[in-house]
Amino acid sequence: MVPRRGNDGCKGLVIFLMRFWIPESPRWLITHGQSRRAAATIAEIEERCPPPGGDAKRAIRTTVRLRTRSHTPLAEVVRTSLQTYPQRAAVGLSLMASQAFFYNAIFFTYALILTEAAPSHVLATVHDFARVVARKIRPRSP
DSSP: OOOOOTTHHHHHHHHHHHTTTSOOOHHHHHHTTOHHHHHHHHHHHHHHSOOTTSOOHHHHHHHOOOOOOSOOOHHHHHHIIIIIOHHHHHHHHHHHHHHHHHHHHHHTTHHHHHHHHSOHHHHHHHHHHHHHHHHHHSOOOO
16 A cells, blocks of 8 residues: 655645744854844743743853854864763764664665566566666767
């Protein structure tokens, strides 16, 4: 049975429309030099749902320090990954390695599986299709 893909466009439209009333991340705004928009976004969020226990602005000002910069140095990325978050680095590395292994295992052996396990009429059909495509791609001689 072939899965129906008819409502993918509807999902994309819903996500597109949600973008208009979900505010941009204040952290992203600050790091990209838009501190006024970040302050307005924080004020709007705190107005809609006030934090429990009173005013959170004093605690935020003393604990969070963000600065605008054009790029993050590679040395800082390595230091943060290996010293500050070594377990997260190990999980990320194992996920990347397993993804690369499975990707290569599936896509580079798929042709071997088709040529060895497929019936001869399937291979003939694939060969005919490739011949037709090659004729269409090949430039015609005058």
